[in-house]
Amino acid sequence: DGGITQSPKYLFRKEGQNVTLSCEQNLNHDAMYWYRQDPGQGLRLIYYSQIVNDFQKGDIAEGYSVSREKKESFPLTVTSAQKNPTAFYLCASSPRGGSGYTFGSGTRLTVV
Amino acid sequence: AQSVAQPEDQVNVAEGNPLTVKCTYSVSGNPYLFWYVQYPNRGLQFLLKYITGDNLVKGSYGFEAEFNKSQTSFHLKKPSALVSDSALYFCAVRENSNSGYALNFGKGTSLLVTP
Numbered sequence: 001d002g003g004i005t006q007s008p009k010y011l012f013r014k015e016g017q018n019v020t021l022s023c024e025q026n027l028n029h030d031a032m033y034w035y036r037q038d039p040g041q042g043l044r045l046i047y048y049s050q051i052v053n054d055f056q057k058g059d060i061a062e063g064y065s066v067s068r069e070k071k072e073s074f075p076l077t078v079t080s081a082q083k084n085p086t087a088f089y090l091c092a093s094s095p096r097g098g099s100g101y102t103f104g105s106g107t108r109l110t111v112v
Numbered sequence: 113a114q115s116v117a118q119p120e121d122q123v124n125v126a127e128g129n130p131l132t133v134k135c136t137y138s139v140s141g142n143p144y145l146f147w148y149v150q151y152p153n154r155g156l157q158f159l160l161k162y163i164t165g166d167n168l169v170k171g172s173y174g175f176e177a178e179f180n181k182s183q184t185s186f187h188l189k190k191p192s193a194l195v196s197d198s199a200l201y202f203c204a205v206r207e208n209s210n211s212g213y214a215l216n217f218g219k220g221t222s223l224l225v226t227p
Contacts, residue, residue, distance in 0.1 A: 033214055042220050091183075104155050
């Protein structure tokens with residue numbers, strides 16, 4: 001079955017650590033996206049990528065980094081510069097032009 | 113900038129009654145509008161979308177939405193609510209700018225259906 005897989009489901013980070021969230025899709029979608037979800041704030045765009053080896057900052061990119069070396073993969077690194085990283089992170093993909101979007105099941109990141 | 117607003121944080125409805133979850137949008141040009149549902153600690157599940165064509169869009173699980181250009185609204189509706197419909201609902205509009213085609217989401221509406 002085609003889909004989008006996020007791992008791990010739960011992640012715990014110590015203060016000052018970098019952590020990387022995985023996102024893989026087998027839908028042959030060109031575009032991929034990372035969103036952050038906080039209670040009462042909806043989903044906010046962190047980064048997006050339209051094609052391989054290219055990505056753009058979204059509304060809340062500070063403290064995050066991404067790479068797009070393969071069409072199938074779009075990992076998100078939460079760096080120590082992100083002061084409030086505890087949140088639910090959602091990855092999505094779409095065909096070029098954005099006619100439909102598929103979401104992963106999310107990663108819940110907690111700072112301990 | 114394109115945006116959506118969901119004016120209600122929570123909607124309560126009795127099982128068997130019709131439900132409406134409201135969404136208004138602000139875009140330049142023709143909007144691509146979407147509704148998603150989220151259950152606790154899960155990703156977003158697609159319900160329906162409007163791109164072009166009939167203003168009444170039918171989607172998954174008996175949901176439908178009406179695109180109203182004059183009122184810039186895209187309200188989600190269901191004729192008879194189920195307890196299992198209780199979840200968080202998001203309206204979204206596709207961005208159409210130099211920033212690509214990311215979805216811009218409303219803040220979400222929590223739907224509670226009581227037996």
